[in-house]
Amino acid sequence: RKEVEQDPGPFNVPEGATVAFNCTYSNSASQSFFWYRQDCRKEPKLLMSVYSSGNEDGRFTAQLNRASQYISLLIRDSKLSDSATYLCVVLTGGGNKLTFGTGTQLKVEL
Amino acid sequence: GAVVSQHPSWVICKSGTSVKIECRSLDFQATTMFWYRQFPKQSLMLMATSNEGSKATYEQGVEKDKFLINHASLTLSTLTVTSAHPEDSSFYICSAGRGQGFGYTFGSGTRLTVV
Numbered sequence: 247r248k249e250v251e252q253d254p255g256p257f258n259v260p261e262g263a264t265v266a267f268n269c270t271y272s273n274s275a276s277q278s279f280f281w282y283r284q285d286c287r288k289e290p291k292l293l294m295s296v297y298s299s300g301n302e303d304g305r306f307t308a309q310l311n312r313a314s315q316y317i318s319l320l321i322r323d324s325k326l327s328d329s330a331t332y333l334c335v336v337l338t339g340g341g342n343k344l345t346f347g348t349g350t351q352l353k354v355e356l
Numbered sequence: 357g358a359v360v361s362q363h364p365s366w367v368i369c370k371s372g373t374s375v376k377i378e379c380r381s382l383d384f385q386a387t388t389m390f391w392y393r394q395f396p397k398q399s400l401m402l403m404a405t406s407n408e409g410s411k412a413t414y415e416q417g418v419e420k421d422k423f424l425i426n427h428a429s430l431t432l433s434t435l436t437v438t439s440a441h442p443e444d445s446s447f448y449i450c451s452a453g454r455g456q457g458f459g460y461t462f463g464s465g466t467r468l469t470v471v
Contacts, residue, residue: 280460289362289449289462290400333399344390344451344460348399 252334252347263324267350269317269334278337281319283330324354360452362463376436377466379450385430386452394447406433440470
């Protein structure tokens with residue numbers, strides 16, 4: 247079983263749609279959780295951290311369920327510019343090791 | 357803040373040669389930097405953790421004699437791919453963080469092609 251699992255997609259959605267991505271992690275000792283965005287042939291960029299209480303940043307909402315070892319990302323009113331691969335990232339190893347999911351590809355269309 | 361600079365952006369080299377990639381934290385000090393490799397349509401895989409002033413910690417399956425890491429200062433880590441072969445062609449990315457909870461910033465990556 248992979249340490250961090252994501253549905254690879256691609257998810258093709260029309261502009262303005264709401265879309266959600268899920269991620270599960272296997273290491274219950276994981277400490278911090280992040281969503282990163284990666285555009286084609288570019289480096290990943292931090293989208294947002296994920297907290298147990300849930301957090302929102304504009305059109306983006308992240309949720310963490312430690313009991314189920316499950317993380318989600320919700321994008322509302324999706325824009326063409328949201329098209330990218332979204333990486334679920336978990337910090338383990340005493341706070342020193344980032345483990346990446348394979349990413350979920352999103353394509354927002356007109 | 358938290359800018360990480362990585363050079364070169366891309367390099368094409370002949371099989372058997374060595375290539376050095378630099379990773380610098382521009383506006384903060386990083387006692388730890390990380391080196392990743394990403395093959396097409398795959399996730400980033402951690403290769404090694406670079407520790408300032410001490411030896412790097414390599415992940416299982418990564419040859420330390422092939423991928424030499426030097427972290428001589430708090431702002432610079434280098435990865436040298438020695439005796440590169442076509443199967444080493446990949447996207448190499450470094451990252452550094454300011455501490456737990458701040459997230460990690462990535463360099464812009466180096467696309468290595470070995471011919």
